[in-house]
Amino acid sequence: MAISTSTATANLNKITPRFDGIVVIVGAFGSGKTEVAVNLAALSREAGSEVWIADLDLVNPYFRTREARVPLTRMGIGVVLPPEIYLHADLPILTPLVAGAIRRTEGLVILDVGGNDVGATVLASLADAFHASSLEKRPFHVLFVMNPFRPFTGTLSGCMKMRKSIERASKLAITGIIGNANLMEETRAEDIEEGYRFVRAFSEKSRLPLEMITIPYPLLKQTDITHFSCPVLSIQRQLVPPWKKPAGFHFDRKSDS
Amino acid sequence: MSKVLMKGNEAIGEAAIRAGCLNYFAYPITPQSEVAEYLSRRMPEVGGVFLQGESEVAVSYMIFGAAACGERVFTTSSSPGISLMSEGVSYIVGAQCPAVFVNIMRGGPGLGGILPSQADYLQATKGIGHGDCRLLVMVPASVQEAVEMVMMAFPLAEKYRNPVMILGDGLIGQMMEPVTFPDHLKTPPSNKNDWATNGMDTRKSKTRNLVKSLYLDPEALNAHNLRLKAKYDRMREEEIRYETYNTDTDYQILIVSYGTMSRVCQSAIDTLKAKKIEVALVRPQNVFPFPEQAVLEAASKSSCRHVLSVEMSMGQMIEDIQRSVQGKRPVHWYGKCGGDVPTPEEVMEAVEKLIPA
Numbered sequence: 001m002a003i004s005t006s007t008a009t010a011n012l013n014k015i016t017p018r019f020d021g022i023v024v025i026v027g028a029f030g031s032g033k034t035e036v037a038v039n040l041a042a043l044s045r046e047a048g049s050e051v052w053i054a055d056l057d058l059v060n061p062y063f064r065t066r067e068a069r070v071p072l073t074r075m076g077i078g079v080v081l082p083p084e085i086y087l088h089a090d091l092p093i094l095t096p097l098v099a100g101a102i103r104r105t106e107g108l109v110i111l112d113v114g115g116n117d118v119g120a121t122v123l124a125s126l127a128d129a130f131h132a133s134s135l136e137k138r139p140f141h142v143l144f145v146m147n148p149f150r151p152f153t154g155t156l157s158g159c160m161k162m163r164k165s166i167e168r169a170s171k172l173a174i175t176g177i178i179g180n181a182n183l184m185e186e187t188r189a190e191d192i193e194e195g196y197r198f199v200r201a202f203s204e205k206s207r208l209p210l211e212m213i214t215i216p217y218p219l220l221k222q223t224d225i226t227h228f229s230c231p232v233l234s235i236q237r238q239l240v241p242p243w244k245k246p247a248g249f250h251f252d253r254k255s256d257s
Numbered sequence: 258m259s260k261v262l263m264k265g266n267e268a269i270g271e272a273a274i275r276a277g278c279l280n281y282f283a284y285p286i287t288p289q290s291e292v293a294e295y296l297s298r299r300m301p302e303v304g305g306v307f308l309q310g311e312s313e314v315a316v317s318y319m320i321f322g323a324a325a326c327g328e329r330v331f332t333t334s335s336s337p338g339i340s341l342m343s344e345g346v347s348y349i350v351g352a353q354c355p356a357v358f359v360n361i362m363r364g365g366p367g368l369g370g371i372l373p374s375q376a377d378y379l380q381a382t383k384g385i386g387h388g389d390c391r392l393l394v395m396v397p398a399s400v401q402e403a404v405e406m407v408m409m410a411f412p413l414a415e416k417y418r419n420p421v422m423i424l425g426d427g428l429i430g431q432m433m434e435p436v437t438f439p440d441h442l443k444t445p446p447s448n449k450n451d452w453a454t455n456g457m458d459t460r461k462s463k464t465r466n467l468v469k470s471l472y473l474d475p476e477a478l479n480a481h482n483l484r485l486k487a488k489y490d491r492m493r494e495e496e497i498r499y500e501t502y503n504t505d506t507d508y509q510i511l512i513v514s515y516g517t518m519s520r521v522c523q524s525a526i527d528t529l530k531a532k533k534i535e536v537a538l539v540r541p542q543n544v545f546p547f548p549e550q551a552v553l554e555a556a557s558k559s560s561c562r563h564v565l566s567v568e569m570s571m572g573q574m575i576e577d578i579q580r581s582v583q584g585k586r587p588v589h590w591y592g593k594c595g596g597d598v599p600t601p602e603e604v605m606e607a608v609e610k611l612i613p614a
Binding site for chain 1 (some may be wrong): 260261264267271290291294295298370371372373408421427428431432433434435517520521523532596598599600601612
């Protein structure tokens, strides 16, 4: 886990996503919410924010935030999980610590929610905590992660349908989009461009702001990021099958070259 | 068609549709429920049917009914669910109907756990149902291979008029990988008119077809079992499938491993190579029939000292390996079956223990 303490280049700084308050990460099954959530948490922590991340994935049995808890905790990020003995239980456990995290009055709180409307349903039960947070005038974002290379969200109408079903189930309005176009290790630069065009089109159609797009870390250096209209989050894969090594978190572009 | 990023369970569902299967009956269970989730959306789009049974026992007989009518049909489940289906599987084998069963294995016995496992090896290859009952068992190691195997499984089931099982561990169902699907599946036409109860109008013959597994006459039942045995023997002749890795070296150790576990082994083999330790791998792609000859040949290489079975079970594949190796080399086991998949480092350690210092 090489964690660099030096700052990012000035160029990268301008396009680095910055969030405060509550960030709720929703999206279709397998759209990459967890990788986005843990990478955003790490980046924000690296930039000096107090960060908490809550694993609200009650529907997926494997590849959840809880599997990245060690590197996250090591960075000083608060990881809110079900009790240890239930970590691998096939049960929808929502720890009261989540509501506690939402009521925090400072720092960044990221909620990594399960996929589709089914996964987003849990948010409706946190309405009281969200209300308390709004009374504190905490910034509140509900960000919709989109990967057009996934089934059911490869068309604008498919994404619109997904957006509506998640909003209905969560009883929350989505406030912005995260473009997460990727084919994991097989992602090519042209896939990033194609994905960017797609989420821009969705942004126009839905009138939701494009808050950021993601680029796999290995592709970052070869991509001209200056023409993107939004910040870029580089994704360093943490949730990998056992024959691969998690990427760890690296933040200094220069030190890696 | 270009690449899409899919979870193994979704890809298995899509592959079945592309194989022309429009009938899917199932009951949800972790870690395979995404197949039902996916097909509950996709089947209506393509004019197919997804019906959730009231239990896995019911599902197995829904499969029997559809298969007996000559329909392409499949189900997916995970270990405890497959146990419940085993009676129906035996009836389908006995009645010589084609069908595809997918088992995305979780830890056992009993309820076990929801994490990956390969502990249904013996069940799938030797004890899937009562009677002289065998399935062709395919073991994918990647999401892409799962797609290819599902698409092969339907024509193979029809060729043998016998169920085919796709035996994947939990990771195969849950992990995401980029996949491509062939645009058109060119499978041989089904032979169903020869045997299925699909109505008299659809064929020229005046003889009605009868689908059954009941033979009260001892001679008739014996003859029936001889016919089944002939099919299993034919599978042993024609359906051996495996891959080898690093076998062109002077390896001291031969690993036999399948499914996602074999990918961990490959990773370990690559690292050991850098340490000047050569290890080879035979990866069965079908485990019934088992690639006995390939394992024997690889184990017989003069440089090879030991054979190591690496599996997410307590050594269920060892007997097949020992039978293949015929006592020529000692056969060892390394594995875990609590849900934690062994890491490449743990496999390396198990290999290094076998090498004299």
